[in-house]
Amino acid sequence: MRKSRILGVGHYVPSKVVTNDDLAEMMDTNHEWIVERTGIQSRHWFTPGEDTVTSMAKEATVMALDRAGLEAHEIDFIVFATITPDYFIPGNGVLLQRELNFGNIGALDIRNACSGFIYGLSVADQFIKTGMYNKVLVVGAEIQSSALDKSDEGRSSSVIFADGAGAVVLGAAEADHQGILSTHLHSEGAYAEELYCKDPGSSRETRLSPDLINSGSFFLKMNGNAVFKHAVVRFMEVIEEALSHNQLDKSAIDLLVPHQANLRISQYIQQKLELPDDKVFNNIMDKGNTTAATIPIALSEAWEQGKIKEGDLVCLAAFGSGFTWASALLYW
Numbered sequence: 001m002r003k004s005r006i007l008g009v010g011h012y013v014p015s016k017v018v019t020n021d022d023l024a025e026m027m028d029t030n031h032e033w034i035v036e037r038t039g040i041q042s043r044h045w046f047t048p049g050e051d052t053v054t055s056m057a058k059e060a061t062v063m064a065l066d067r068a069g070l071e072a073h074e075i076d077f078i079v080f081a082t083i084t085p086d087y088f089i090p091g092n093g094v095l096l097q098r099e100l101n102f103g104n105i106g107a108l109d110i111r112n113a114c115s116g117f118i119y120g121l122s123v124a125d126q127f128i129k130t131g132m133y134n135k136v137l138v139v140g141a142e143i144q145s146s147a148l149d150k151s152d153e154g155r156s157s158s159v160i161f162a163d164g165a166g167a168v169v170l171g172a173a174e175a176d177h178q179g180i181l182s183t184h185l186h187s188e189g190a191y192a193e194e195l196y197c198k199d200p201g202s203s204r205e206t207r208l209s210p211d212l213i214n215s216g217s218f219f220l221k222m223n224g225n226a227v228f229k230h231a232v233v234r235f236m237e238v239i240e241e242a243l244s245h246n247q248l249d250k251s252a253i254d255l256l257v258p259h260q261a262n263l264r265i266s267q268y269i270q271q272k273l274e275l276p277d278d279k280v281f282n283n284i285m286d287k288g289n290t291t292a293a294t295i296p297i298a299l300s301e302a303w304e305q306g307k308i309k310e311g312d313l314v315c316l317a318a319f320g321s322g323f324t325w326a327s328a329l330l331y332w
């Protein structure tokens with residue numbers, strides 16, 4: 001069966017940089033606390049009226065297409081991972097479709113939060129493996145900063161999340177030692193409310209009301225301790241699942257690109273896998289956690305910095321709201 005491979009990768013982050021000191025002006029927090037618990041020094045937040053999820057996704061896509069040597073009209077399908085779409089309806093895939101010279105191709109939205117990019121990659125991989133499509137665009141893009149409670153009450157999550165977009169173009173692999181080996185997807189809905197944004201939900205008489213707005217139920221809510229505890233276990237499990245599925249040892253990994261949840265989580269996984277620093281790529285320090293966008297942004301930066309070479313074994317892994325978790329193992 002044919003395999004798919006990443007032909008090009010791109011990213012975009014909004015120009016506005018928000019430092020930990022900037023956050024300390026909005027809420028009771030400080031640079032030292034944030035760096036010690038999360039590793040984050042600064043992050044990018046969108047500018048209303050300037051950036052949208054679609055505009056950032058467009059920039060990332062243009063870069064990915066350029067690096068793949070392709071034009072928009074050569075893409076057969078769009079998979080768009082986001083939990084922060086510009087509109088409630090329709091999804092972000094179609095909004096991106098109208099921005100570039102795509103044909104009237106299908107556009108699918110994926111709502112699997114921090115695991116969304118790997119879920120999207122897996123979907124795209126199946127389309128290419130079966131031969132249904134030859135070139136699929138997979139995007140992860142988010143504006144999280146407008147869903148954050150920037151008061152003292154919301155400080156444990158508002159210091160973590162940020163905005164940005166990443167994109168990859170997937171096409172058929174040409175050589176044996178190339179392309180996606182496998183993807184592994186999981187969920188456990190029992191923990192849905194440990195990291196969630198309740199409103200505007202549809203299961204109420206009126207979706208939006210002054211009471212609802214006053215209750216703050218449209219802010220992102222996170223039980224940080226529960227997320228941390230589950231994340232460290234599931235990240236390891238799903239990476240080991242990918243390695244054992246392909247009969248590979250952890251020492252075969254050339255580059256691990258974990259979802260940038262929290263630097264402490266990435267460091268824990270690195271230590272468990274006994275990987276040296278140059279085999280793990282982190283950029284949460286100046287990008288924050290951009291949910292579905294972290295992995296493609298990190299892949300794009302790693303590629304720019306020459307940290308991924310042709311033939312390298314790259315491992316992607318993610319964990320997030322749902323809970324959902326996922327991994328992908330691929331030869332670049």
Ligand code: COA
Pocket residue numbers: 028029030033034037038114155156157159160223224225227228231261262265289319320321
């Ligand atoms: N600045 C300063 N103090 C803060 C703070 C902030 N931004 N956020 C919370 N605190 C305080 C708490 O109020 C608490 O104070 P208290 O002891 O007086 O009650 C104290 O710090 C410890 O809070 P706690 O929530 O136990 O901290 P923690 O060590 O668990 O760290 C997280 C909080 C969120 C950093 C941590 O739980 C975590 O990293 N979780 C995983 C989050 C994650 O990866 N999310 C992304 C998933 S995709």
